[in-house]
Every structure is written in structure tokens, then in C-alpha cells.
Amino acid sequence: MxxxxxxxxxxxxxxxxxxxxxxxxxxxxxxxxxxxxxxxxxxxxxxxxxxxxxxxxxxxxxxxxxxxxxxxxxxxxxxxxxxxxxxxxxxxxxxxxxxxxxxxxxxxxxxxxxxxxxxxxxxxxxxxxxxxxxxxxxxxxxxxxxxxxxxxxxxxxxxxxxxxxxxxxxxxxxxxxxxxxxxxxxxxxxxxxxxxxxxxAELRYVQAVKMGGKESDELVLADIAAEVIENMEDDVLYIMGSGSTVAAIMEDLQLPNTLLGVDVVKNGELIAQDVTARQLEQWVITEQQPAVIVVTVIGGQGHLFGRGNQQLSAQLLAHLGKDAIRVVASKRKLQQLAGRPLLVDTGDHQVDDALSGVIRVITGYHDEVFVQIAAP
Missing domain, CATH: 3.40.50.10330 (Probable inorganic polyphosphate/atp-NAD kinase; domain 1)
Known part of the structure; x- marks a missing residue:
């Protein structure tokens, strides 16, 4: 680490x-x-x-x-x-x-x-x-x-x-x-x-805590979606990873979603659905289009890359860098990791090492936490 x-x-x-x-x-x-x-x-x-x-x-x-x-x-x-x-x-x-x-x-x-x-x-x-x-x-x-x-x-x-x-x-x-x-x-x-x-700041539940101090999944996902959508920029490809947290963002955008695949959004519109690694590399690396990756954490395991989202290749991640990654997850999901770091396994140890360290995770509206990433 x-x-x-x-x-x-x-x-x-x-x-x-x-x-x-x-x-x-x-x-x-x-x-x-x-x-x-x-x-x-x-x-x-x-x-x-x-x-x-x-x-x-x-x-x-x-x-x-x-x-x-x-x-x-x-x-x-x-x-x-x-x-x-x-x-x-x-x-x-x-x-x-x-x-x-x-x-x-x-x-x-x-x-x-x-x-x-x-x-x-x-x-x-x-x-x-x-x-x-x-x-x-x-x-x-x-x-x-x-x-x-x-x-x-x-x-x-x-x-x-x-x-x-x-x-x-x-x-x-x-x-x-x-x-x-x-x-x-x-x-x-x-x-x-x-x-x-x-x-x-001290750890606290601000936007996310509802209903007697426990996270309400529906409200937390709405808060996360609002934060991501508010910060979307014009003329940028948003590469939307798999999982229910990212699906909630797509739902708020009123766009179709591939739950177990990767979709691409630009200027609030769905421009490609269930894309491949080659398609993404063509747009981002060959054509040099600006892009941001929105990805969530696999519950219980903590994997960010290398499990179920191999479309987000090591070449793509190396080109975009850590600053272009937006991690979204509820605090409940993060706490279930019991202090273990998030994991990356892209197949390229140099890329894994570059992604390791501290990253901010969006956990609600104007609410983020620091989490460690490790390359096992």
C-alpha cells in the first residue's frame, strides 16, 4: 500500500x-x-x-x-x-x-x-x-x-x-x-x-442518515445521484460502471441502464450502452475525448476494478489516471468492509500501484469520505 x-x-x-x-x-x-x-x-x-x-x-x-x-x-x-x-x-x-x-x-x-x-x-x-x-x-x-x-x-x-x-x-x-x-x-x-x-471533519451522517439514525438505501442513493449529476460537466464522457449505486444515478438521469455492464453518457444523453473495452479505448485514448469513470464498490469484497467491470481496462485507467475516477458508495457498504481497503486488480501491477493510496468516495449529497485503495 x-x-x-x-x-x-x-x-x-x-x-x-x-x-x-x-x-x-x-x-x-x-x-x-x-x-x-x-x-x-x-x-x-x-x-x-x-x-x-x-x-x-x-x-x-x-x-x-x-x-x-x-x-x-x-x-x-x-x-x-x-x-x-x-x-x-x-x-x-x-x-x-x-x-x-x-x-x-x-x-x-x-x-x-x-x-x-x-x-x-x-x-x-x-x-x-x-x-x-x-x-x-x-x-x-x-x-x-x-x-x-x-x-x-x-x-x-x-x-x-x-x-x-x-x-x-x-x-x-x-x-x-x-x-x-x-x-x-x-x-x-x-x-x-x-x-x-x-x-x-469528524465522521458524521449528514445527508445520508435518515429514519432514526440508520441509512435509508433509497434516500442515500438519491443523495449520491444528486451529487454526481450536479457536478457533471458538458462535453465529457461519463463512463458509468456496473452496480445498483451507479444504476440509481442513471435512473435519476432518466436514462436506460445496463446493471451488469458499462454505459456512456454525454451532455445528459445516453450515447452508448453495454460497451466494450475496445470501444472505450477508441474514444478516450485514440480520439482523446475527455472522460470520467463513475464506479462503485462490490459489497463485502471491496473491489473497485477487476471484478465484473473488465471493460474498464488497465490501458484506459492508466490514460485517465486516478483524478478521473468518481467512486460512489453508501457509508453502510463501506463500513461492512470493517476497515479493509478497497481493492484494484486490473491485471497490470503498475496501474494497480498508481491507483493505490487515498481516494475520496461520494457517500451522499456534498458528503464524501476518505478511503484507502490497495493492490493485493
Whole structure:
């Protein structure tokens, strides 16, 4: 199984203004003034408190970060190895935060971007972060109005442990907020919403739980279908796999469905039914048509590919990549796996390895969880 890849960004200046009554640390001048007044950086130590929760899982994780106070120092304090991919400036700036985060997302391809700071840091992360990149904030700043932070460093560590351990971890969009520091220093709280980031939350049944706390299959499938259909893009081939969960999506689209086969939808219309691997490879690989695969989990076994959907060939999967896969399943079906990972057996071990790791599973309307994929 691939290691869970964590990207770490620490704003070493976060929180400097708090102890010296500056109401924040935004801007190089404010940070410099705070240090002149005797403030000491606390962010690296707070990050180490979160990372210490991961010691027993060190063999299952990989941490990529920046040099020194940008992250490596916190890993050293927590006695965890890390890969340094960025050096940064001294003293660090907001551009260091953005550049490091961008590299961790685009070049390192991290499963989870963890950052430490306050609302200003959250804004910097939001500025460079794709909508579907999972992130988690470790609170280290003076101002924490954003909903993207854990309640404490130790709590952040516990959430990461939950994800690394393969427990069902719901993800949700949370607000990035910030206040006008100049106005705040004059006694006025003027908060502004800047956007949303995708963050892990405690496991909870939101859209899916009905009827006394138990999942109603009919309502759960309707929620899943609504989520998938809402996010369908124009002029993209949607390759709809077999199984009753995918069939529910086709039913909501009011389209015929091959329960034990693969159908293709484009612009809300059925363009091919019960297709073969060769047909799919012709459209997607030869003709270079953009495509997304919608697939569910075989109940009890946990197989995604290689059992009953061989039309989704290794060549097709290698061409499209993991980002083009939308996995749909109820939380009940996932919990029946009792913590076992989802399985892929495409017949090509390199493709199986590329698909391994963490994937988000759509479990309801605006409701997703993290699940591990393994290549047996």
C-alpha cells in the first residue's frame, strides 16, 4: 500500500503579535515589530504537538515540507523524517507559504495539505489551492475565524491519524475568513469571507442518515445521484460502471441502464450502452475525448476494478489516471468492509500501484469520505 503523503506548510511568524498585544501578525512590519517587542515564534512547537500523534504510524506516512521553520524544524521536534522540497526566504513571507503549498500540491501530489498559522495563512493557502485538494489547518495564529482549523494542534493530529488509519473520514467545505487587523486594533471586528477549502471533519451522517439514525438505501442513493449529476460537466464522457449505486444515478438521469455492464453518457444523453473495452479505448485514448469513470464498490469484497467491470481496462485507467475516477458508495457498504481497503486488480501491477493510496468516495449529497485503495 502506498504511504499516506502529507504536505506540511508552517508560517513561522503566525501568532507573533498575540503575546505583545498587536492583535495579529499580518504583514512583515507587524511581525518585525512583534519580534522587537520580545515575541517568540510558537508555530513550530504547535505543529510538533500535532505531528507527535503520528509517531506510531511513521512507517505509513511520508511528509514533504519546506526547510527549517517552514516545516522541517517541526518534524525534527516530533522525531519524524521529512523530505524538504523548498528552501524559502529569511525571514519567511506570505509568498513562501504560497510557493511551498503550490509545489506540494502540483509537484509532490500530496494526499493532505497541512498548514499552520492563522486566518492570513488560510487566505494564502486558499489563493493557490484547487477546490478538491483536502487541507487541514493547525491553529497557530492570533486570529482564528476560519472554519478550516482543528480545535487544537493535538486535535489536528488525531484527525490525521484517523485518515492514515483508513477510518471513514468525512470531508466538507469550510469557510476561509479574515478580519481587518487595522480595524480590530481600533476595537472594530470586521470579518470577511474569502472562499472555501475542503477539510476533513469528524465522521458524521449528514445527508445520508435518515429514519432514526440508520441509512435509508433509497434516500442515500438519491443523495449520491444528486451529487454526481450536479457536478457533471458538458462535453465529457461519463463512463458509468456496473452496480445498483451507479444504476440509481442513471435512473435519476432518466436514462436506460445496463446493471451488469458499462454505459456512456454525454451532455445528459445516453450515447452508448453495454460497451466494450475496445470501444472505450477508441474514444478516450485514440480520439482523446475527455472522460470520467463513475464506479462503485462490490459489497463485502471491496473491489473497485477487476471484478465484473473488465471493460474498464488497465490501458484506459492508466490514460485517465486516478483524478478521473468518481467512486460512489453508501457509508453502510463501506463500513461492512470493517476497515479493509478497497481493492484494484486490473491485471497490470503498475496501474494497480498508481491507483493505490487515498481516494475520496461520494457517500451522499456534498458528503464524501476518505478511503484507502490497495493492490493485493
Amino acid at each position: 502506498n504511504k499516506f503523503h502529507i504536505g506540511l506548510v508552517v508560517n513561522p511568524l503566525a501568532g507573533l503579535g498575540g503575546s505583545v498585544a498587536l492583535k495579529g501578525s499580518d504583514g512583515a512590519e507587524t511581525a518585525a515589530l512583534a519580534q522587537q517587542l520580545g515575541a517568540e515564534a510558537k508555530a513550530p512547537q504547535r505543529v510538533a504537538q500535532a505531528l507527535e500523534q503520528l509517531k506510531e504510524l511513521s512507517a505509513q506516512i511520508k511528509i514533504s515540507t519546506g526547510a527549517g521553520l517552514l516545516g522541517a524544524a517541526s518534524c525534527e521536534l516530533a522525531d519524524l523524517p521529512c523530505e524538504v522540497i523548498y528552501q524559502g526566504q529569511t525571514p519567511s513571507t506570505a509568498e513562501d507559504t504560497k510557493t511551498l503549498a503550490q509545489r506540494l500540491i502540483d509537484e509532490a501530489g500530496v494526499d493532505l495539505l497541512v498548514f499552520a498559522g492563522g486566518d492570513g495563512t488560510a487566505r494564502d493557502i486558499y489563493a493557490v489551492c484547487p477546490e478538491q485538494q483536502p487541507v487541514l489547518g493547525i491553529p497557530a495564529g492570533v486570529k482564528i475565524h476560519s472554519g478550516v482549523y482543528a480545535v487544537s494542534p493535538r486535535a489536528a493530529g488525531k484527525v490525521i491519524v484517523q485518515m492514515v488509519s483508513g477510518e471513514l473520514t468525512t470531508v466538507t467545505h469550510a469557510d476561509v475568513m479574515d478580519i481587518d487587523e487595522a480595524a480590530f486594533r481600533q476595537g472594530t471586528v470586521r470579518a470577511k469571507r474569502f472562499g472555501e477549502l475542503l477539510v476533513p
